[in-house]
Structures are given as structure tokens and as C-alpha cells.
Amino acid sequence: MFFASDNWAGAHPAIAARLSGAAGGFSAAYGDGDLDKAVCDRFGEIFEHEVAVFFVATGTAANALSLASYGKPGGISFCHTQAHVMEDECGAVEYLSGGGRLHGIGGALGRIDPGELERALDRFVPEFVHAGRPTAVSITQSTEIGTVYSLDEIAAISALAKRHSLPLHLDGARFANALVALETTPAEMTWKRGVDIVSFGGTKNGCWCAEAIVVFDPGRARELAFLRKRAGQLFSKSRFVAAQFDAYFRDDLWLENARHSNSMAASLAAAIEAAPGLRLGWQPQANEVFAVITDDRAEKLQAAGAAFYDWPLPAGSTETLGENEKLYRFVTSFATTAEDIDRFASLVG
Ligand SMILES: Cc1ncc(COP(=O)(O)O)c(C=O)c1O
Numbered sequence: 250m251f252f253a254s255d256n257w258a259g260a261h262p263a264i265a266a267r268l269s270g271a272a273g274g275f276s277a278a279y280g281d282g283d284l285d286k287a288v289c290d291r292f293g294e295i296f297e298h299e300v301a302v303f304f305v306a307t308g309t310a311a312n313a314l315s316l317a318s319y320g321k322p323g324g325i326s327f328c329h330t331q332a333h334v335m336e337d338e339c340g341a342v343e344y345l346s347g348g349g350r351l352h353g354i355g356g357a358l359g360r361i362d363p364g365e366l367e368r369a370l371d372r373f374v375p376e377f378v379h380a381g382r383p384t385a386v387s388i389t390q391s392t393e394i395g396t397v398y399s400l401d402e403i404a405a406i407s408a409l410a411k412r413h414s415l416p417l418h419l420d421g422a423r424f425a426n427a428l429v430a431l432e433t434t435p436a437e438m439t440w441k442r443g444v445d446i447v448s449f450g451g452t453k454n455g456c457w458c459a460e461a462i463v464v465f466d467p468g469r470a471r472e473l474a475f476l477r478k479r480a481g482q483l484f485s486k487s488r489f490v491a492a493q494f495d496a497y498f499r500d501d502l503w504l505e506n507a508r509h510s511n512s513m514a515a516s517l518a519a520a521i522e523a524a525p526g527l528r529l530g531w532q533p534q535a536n537e538v539f540a541v542i543t544d545d546r547a548e549k550l551q552a553a554g555a556a557f558y559d560w561p562l563p564a565g566s567t568e569t570l571g572e573n574e575k576l577y578r579f580v581t582s583f584a585t586t587a588e589d590i591d592r593f594a595s596l597v598g
């Protein structure tokens with residue numbers, strides 16, 4: 250019963266097999282191989298748009314390089330106050346953008362509040378050097394607390410960014426989970442709603458180690474090519490990332506994995522709601538479940554083998570924690586089974 254993170258899950262067997270299958274023979278290196286090109290073309294088909302694609306090793310690299318590619322001296326990227334780029338990337342954005350800053354915007358349940366974003370952006374007077382200057386807006390989809398922006402919410406944030414001539418970045422470490430939750434298409438959830446650049450995550454959804462930056466304006470690609478190399482993120486044997494995405498997209502495995510992961514989260518949430526003395530922090534929309542549990546019961550669950558950990562209450566939460574209660578985060582994955590959920594339910598019942 251490992252609910253600590255989908256980063257704990259292994260690789261899907263089909264992806265592992267494809268990776269091994271790509272091991273033999275020779276292929277041009279550094280992204281110039283036939284498989285690299287075929288997979289990049291596949292990204293274009295999936296997004297229904299001409300794209301430039303850059304494989305990188307981690308979601309942090311994808312986020313930091315995406316925002317750095319729009320960086321300028323005094324640049325500021327706007328993100329949610331509890332965004333991963335703000336709280337869990339060790340200053341990667343600031344470092345790779347040569348000193349760019351992050352400005353946190355509030356909003357309930359992990360989603361940027363458009364009114365707060367508008368007020369923050371309106372405070373910046375062009376060319377007033379002392380304050381620096383906005384360079385990008387970044388949203389996380391699905392968010393760090395398992396919620397999802399609706400298509401209209403993405404469009405509203407994008408409209409604000411565009412009013413200030415800013416690009417919109419989407420941290421899609423869990424892109425597939427959000428996509429199937431909204432039952433929409435990659436095009437509808439990105440460029441058709443004004444998203445300019447995507448950190449496209451595969452690692453948490455069945456890949457060994459496969460992340461990609463997807464750029465809808467190929468004119469910006471040249472900058473990213475140099476930023477990626479300088480960051481040490483250009484794989485020499487990039488065919489092994491391409492092979493993973495080849496299997497990931499084949500027969501819509503990526504969507505099947507995400508649907509399974511989300512459905513396991515819904516089952517886990519139901520088990521929590523049915524359990525005496527436990528309660529959900531909020532309804533999950535993707536593959537992350539947050540629950541309020543007393544310390545003693547959490548300890549018993551962890552002693553029985555359930556891996557999960559406590560999490561700070563999100564901004565805008567109406568939840569109040571009792572003296573011996575904490576909020577805990579549970580993350581499901583393609584590898585979570587119904588037996589895991591049943592075992593958890595039997596322990597909390
Ligand atoms: C929302 C979000 N974005 C980005 C990342 C970064 O991914 P990585 O840990 O591979 O750098 C994570 C990590 O799990 C994440 O949860």
C-alpha cells in the first residue's frame with residue numbers, strides 16, 4: 250500500500266519492455282535518431298499542432314528550463330503560492346534563469362485566483378527597473394493538491410497573461426491525470442486555451458524517467474536548445490527517452506494508466522469517507538487524495554505498511570485540524586491495485 254507518491258511506482262511493463270527493446274544497435278545521438286524524430290512527430294499529432302519537443306530528465310528541469318527560456322534580467326514568473334516550482338525545486342527556476350524570481354499568487358485549493366493574479370500584474374509599471382518585470386505565468390495541471398483547472402479557468406488565466414504580453418507555462422508533471430479527469434484533449438487543455446509551453450510528465454505515469462518540454466512556438470526552440478545543453482539535460486542516448494514515450498503513447502497506454510490511477514484515488518477517497526473518524530480534506534479530481542487523520546490512527550496505518558505523509562493545509566482551506574489531527578497526502582498510480590484499496594479500507598473500517 251504505497252501511497253507516498255506516484256514517484257514511488259515503478260515503470261509500466263510495456264514501457265520497460267520497449268526500453269529494453271531499444272537497447273540494441275546504433276542510433277544517432279543527442280536527439281537526432283529516427284526514433285527521436287518519430288516520437289517528436291507523435292507529440293505533434295497528439296497536440297494537433299506543430300511543436301518543438303525537448304526531452305529532459307526531471308519535472309524540475311522541465312519547469313525551470315521552460316520558465317528560464319522566457320527569462321530576462323529582473324524577470325519574475327507568477328505561480329501559485331504552493332506551486333512545486335516555488336516549494337519543491339530548490340531554486341531551480343531562479344538558478345537556471347540567471348536570477349529570475351518567483352512571485353506567489355493565492356487561490357483556493359491549489360489554483361491561482363485570477364483576481365489576485367490581475368492585481369499583482371497590474372502593480373508592475375513597464376520599465377520601472379526597481380521592481381523587475383513579469384516574464385511568465387505558470388499553472389500546475391493537475392495541481393500539487395490533486396485539483397484540476399477547468400478549461401475556462403485556464404482560458405481566464407491565459408487571457409490575463411496575454412493582456413500583459415506574458416506566456417503561460419503549464420507544469421504537467423501529472424498532465425495525463427488532469428486530461429482524463431476533464432475528459433478533454435491535449436489541444437483543448439493547452440494551446441487552444443492560450444498555453445504556450447508545457448512541462449509534459451511521463452515519469453509519474455509509468456515511465457522510467459521521461460519528461461519533455463513541449464513548445465507551441467517553435468521560434469522559441471533555439472533558446473531552449475542551448476539552455477538545456479548548458480543545464481546538462483541533453484541526453485546523449487536520447488533514444489531511451491524516446492522509446493519510453495513511444496510505448497507511453499502506443500494504444501493510449503498513457504491515458505489508460507491515468508484513468509486507472511484516478512479511479513484508484515476515487516476508491517481510496519470513498520474508503521476514507523466511509524471510515525469512522527477519518528475525513529477528506531477535499532474531493533480529489535485526479536490521483537492525489539488528502540485526508541484528516543488522528544495521529545494514533547495514522548501511526549497504526551503506517552505500522553501496517555501504508556506509506557503516506559503529512560501535508561500542510563492549502564491556502565484557502567476551510568479545514569480546521571483538531572489537536573491530534575494532521576492532513577495527510579495519498580497518491581495513487583498506475584500500479585495501485587484494488588487490493589491495496591481493500592487492504593486500506595479493512596484497516597480503517
Ligand atoms: C506538480 C509537480 N511538478 C513537478 C515535479 C517535479 O518532478 P521531479 O521530482 O521529477 O523533478 C513534481 C514532482 O513530483 C510535482 O509533483
Ligand SMILES: C[C@@H](O)[C@H](N)C(=O)O
Pocket residue numbers: 253254255256333337
Ligand atoms: C517533491 C514531491 O512533492 C514530489 N513532487 C511528489 O509529488 O511526490
